[in-house]
Amino acid sequence: MAFPYIPLLILCGLIGIHSITTVSKVSVKAGGSISIPCLYDARYINHVKCLCHGNDWSSCTYVVKTNQPSLSGKFSISDDTKQRIFTVTINDLVVQDTSYYWCAVEIEILPDVKKKISLDVSADKPTLYVDQQEITGFEGGNVTVKCHYTGSSGLMKWCGLDGGVAWTCVKSGNINGARVTIDASVPNVSIVTMSELKIKSSGWYLCRKGNLQMPVHVTVHKQTSTTTTTVSPTATIMSPTTTTLSPTATISSTTTMLSHLLLSPQTPLQLEQVETTCQANTREKAKTEASASTGQDQTPEDSVTYSPIEIKNRTSQKVTTEMVYIPG
Template sequence: MLANGAQSVSLVELFILLLILIFIFSFTGTQEIHTVSKISVQKQQTITVPCLYVQKYANYPKYMSSGGVWIFSHYVSHSRMSVVDNQAENVFTATLREAEVRDSGTYWCAVTVSGSDPHAHLYLQVTEGIIDSIPEWLRVSSQTVSGYEGGNVTIRCRGASHWCRIRGSCVGRDGGSLERTAVMCDDADALRVTLWQLKTEDSGWYYCSNEDSQMPVHVTVMEALDITQFTTNPSESTPPLSADRRLLWLLILGAMLPIITVCGAVMLIKARNKRST
């Protein structure tokens, strides 16, 4: 009896230890990798997932894995998934093309390092239905928008209640604050977001969200066009059109002056001859 009891206690302890290890490995590095928590898309849609990381991981390989538990997840290697690393912005993106229902599940943004890879998870839901007909489903016309410094950009998020910056603050129907950002409710299920007086540091990843999921949107702010580059050097330029016209008129007047003088003299002589007769 004692031996069996001791064995059962050992199994319980082993199970608890395994749970602790799973918990530790699942949450290791989650504060260093950031992404959204859930994305819902329609079948055959292409979706891009941003994975933001801290600077120290810039030169390390990045990848996506899938599986409900991190330590049992497997590397995603099929041809419809591509990963692109942007070290300048400390973010890598995973793009899934032509999403299928069977692609639904938990995914992990991860960085290959020595020891346990830092990671963050999200859930992808792919549906057969037409999400445009479901008001509560999030959708945007495009995951990318762009504008120039000093200008404005507007994003329309259907089915959204908030607009947030990844690793930043939020603004929405119930308030919140995000610098130089205004939100308006177009109708019951649409949020119109305007970023105004854009600055280059506004570039980055944002998301529309509701109570259930998020939809990532990348904003690119380009430098304002320098109009001086289209202006020729004054020392090398030709005279302006108005100066050419003035010179032309002076030449015409100069050529006509002798004729006018002669005609005037003839008319004066004729007038004197008439008075004398």
């Protein structure tokens, strides 16, 4: 009589009590949201995944399924068949949402596989919480998670799905290729650092203190090298052409000033004006010195000498030869 039940007992034994691995108790502040990972056995990859709400499994109600999305937006579910984890999210939490929920996998000929979760929604600070549930890092780098707690007992531990089959918790050590350290020097905060990250370090983790857990998802990206090219513009310095007038004699300061103005490209003086000024100054100077030497015989050394100089107008390129008086 008992033979017909043997296959059923064998199947139940194969399913086992660890067919779904998830958290047991989480706390959230009202107005926030919570995402919870549910790891399942490989045999259930193609099965429908669900979130059920209710204190008892016999009376709970499915609020969202992978084949029936929630219309209200309060609940959502996604299934990563490669990692064999489906994630349920509850949004816009209120104190009245404090209750029990179930991660479940639908089975057609056998009872559904499920795992119970206690959700506590607090109007004040939750008993255990993190600043954000989703963080990212880079291969070879590190990430830091602050696990805040109030009034809970026990040491803070950091847990990961080691090998994807069960939670492995450490106070310090290695999980999924990353080194874990916990700094508890700040009151009511445990600072968890995962260093020497590897791509395989990506996944779900838990802050765990006593019977409370808070899920955190870590995504590790490959380190990319960026080449930065700095262009230094070449400044072209235009060196103005300098025309040097080398007179063969000393001329008056007035003549020198006028010659300088003539040579300047910014001076619009006409060459004829400069010539007239130079001639006038030369005659005036000769007249004055001739008057000073009246009644005296001039020797060859006292004779008036005119030496030619060239004055170039930079604009017109006109060259004028002028005889300038040079006192003996």
